[in-house]
Amino acid sequence: MSHHDTEYFDAESSAAKSGGTTKGRSLKQEQTRARLINATRILMTQRSFDNITIAELTEAVHVGTGTFYNYFHSREELLEAVAKDSFESLGDALDTALSTLEDPAEVYAASLRHLIRYSLNDRVWGDLVVQMGGTHPLLTRILGPRARRDLLRGLEAGRFKIDDLDLATSCTFGALVSAIDLGLKGSPILPMEKHDEIFATAMLRMVGMTSIEAKMISSRSLRDISF
Amino acid sequence: MSHHDTEYFDAESSAAKSGGTTKGRSLKQEQTRARLINATRILMTQRSFDNITIAELTEAVHVGTGTFYNYFHSREELLEAVAKDSFESLGDALDTALSTLEDPAEVYAASLRHLIRYSLNDRVWGDLVVQMGGTHPLLTRILGPRARRDLLRGLEAGRFKIDDLDLATSCTFGALVSAIDLGLKGSPILPMEKHDEIFATAMLRMVGMTSIEAKMISSRSLRDISF
Incomplete structure (x- = not known):
């Protein structure tokens, strides 16, 4: 892409x-x-x-x-095919770029931050994702298994506390699309450049990390990925 | 309703x-x-x-x-009017029923649990909410301000840690709709009767509560509300 x-x-x-x-x-x-x-x-x-x-x-x-x-x-x-292709490209690019990170919490946070940034930078794409919604089969089928895998890694490494992996995966995508929607509309309070960090912090908290650690991991510098 | x-x-x-x-x-x-x-x-x-x-x-x-x-x-x-009316009824019923609870964390958790139960019990309604999506203006305009109010109360009472109220509100609805979608499809692992508790636990964690307290509050017995 x-x-x-x-x-x-x-x-x-x-x-x-x-x-x-x-x-x-x-x-x-x-x-x-x-x-x-x-x-x-x-x-x-x-x-x-x-x-x-x-x-x-x-x-x-x-x-x-x-x-x-x-x-x-x-x-x-055609639009479905475009979305499918884009999700696959995004997933592959994230997998490659983040494969060197050892902490599953950082992988999860960085993936979400990249997805937020990408969707806010490419407005038409962001609008399409919002229009499709967080429960769209393309999103859940293509990116879902990757998110679930990252959550499982964090759980197995003792980094996350998750009662149900499928629910945590679903909630991640639902929240992600809503966060993109808010970012595109322009949150009145939230500085745009902090949007991805604050979202990732919330998601790390959701999977059981302490507030302080969630914030620390989500504010690490993010390497550019060319999607 | x-x-x-x-x-x-x-x-x-x-x-x-x-x-x-x-x-x-x-x-x-x-x-x-x-x-x-x-x-x-x-x-x-x-x-x-x-x-x-x-x-x-x-x-x-x-x-x-x-x-x-x-x-x-x-x-x-007509369908929009039905949804608007239902959201308003649900919001009013929750406000009335939960007004006696003192802990804002319990109000937030109980509201979410009721919305999950209601949507899973009334399948046609649940399907409609999923179809509308977590970013639908009716959902965010009618139930959004109530959720934001509950989150603000929790923040002011020192119960929650939230970096951005609007983002936390958006994420709540995005995650809620995805959790309803998963529940309606039938999560392979998650016992149906625990769905609302596990979801509320994740949401309380998201707003900065510890895992243990989130779980404790989300598993309190829930009074029936007639919507």
């Missing part, structure tokens, strides 16, 4: 790599589909999905307008 | 009392509107909104089918 508009045609995009839904498509079809997803994602950094036409997408990837429906049954299906 | 199907015509329903959207309607019109909302709400305890026809609603309150649109511009507007 690149933000550079020169990469419409990069066959190595994560959409092409992820391609879990091959369904008998040829490699070329798979690549065209991935390019359509990629082009949509890039245009969505500039304006909302509703203001992107099928014609400009097919033009960007050099296929006929009419062939769009060979790849997606509807605009909604 | 009664679950007894004999009360379709009760002009003292909360929909009639709340009537914040009078907009020049006569008392009779206001009452008919309230009866339509009430009839919908009662039918919704039995089946989903999509399976309720306008004809049966107008029949139930003895008005012509065609006059429905004098009261609501669309089915969606």
Whole structure:
């Protein structure tokens, strides 16, 4: 998921790599589909999905307008594919970037902080996540298992106190989407640059850390990740 | 918001009392509107909104089918009115029932537990709340200020540690809706009857209570409230 508009045609995009839904498509079809997803994602950094036409997408990837429906049954299906691809890219990028951190509490906090920052920096994406909601199957199916894994690690390492892992995972995503929504609307009190820290602090408390330690871990400097 | 199907015509329903959207309607019109909302709400305890026809609603309150649109511009507007009325009733009932509790932590926990139980017992209502999502304006505008008030009380009483009240309020609703979603789907591990306790424990931790105290407060016996 690149933000550079020169990469419409990069066959190595994560959409092409992820391609879990091959369904008998040829490699070329798979690549065209991935390019359509990629082009949509890039245009969505500039304006909302509703203001992107099928014609400009097919033009960007050099296929006929009419062939769009060979790849997606509807605009909604395209949007779902974009969201799926984005969640997978985000999850992979976080896994890679945070793999060197030893403390599961820091991994959990840093993941949430990155997701908040990413969603507030890329407004169209943030709006889409809020519109989908914290219980959307794409969110819970793709990022859910990763969050659950991180929570389990923290539990096994004795860092967290959690009565029910599934509930803690669900609550994390519900709270995350609400925090993004609040951040996008602009909380009257909360300084934008502190939003991710304060949210992560609340989530670490939710999984049983003391207030002081939660705050300390959530305010550690965060390395930039290129998503 | 009664679950007894004999009360379709009760002009003292909360929909009639709340009537914040009078907009020049006569008392009779206001009452008919309230009866339509009430009839919908009662039918919704039995089946989903999509399976309720306008004809049966107008029949139930003895008005012509065609006059429905004098009261609501669309089915969606009726559903919004039902949700608004239900949130207001729930909020009022909780305020009344919990007014005798002195510990703000117990008020917050009990409110959340009641909302969870109510939503899991009344499946159609629970589904509707999940579908609306934790960031829906009706939820945040009607129940939001009450939750914020309870959190502020806990903060002022030195019971809670909260860095940002708005964020804590948002996270509460996001997590609440996700917890309802999980409960309705049937968590594989979590015993249904413990769902509300475990959720309230997580929320008390989120606002800075120790794990032990959070668990203690959330497992207190809960008085029945008739909503």
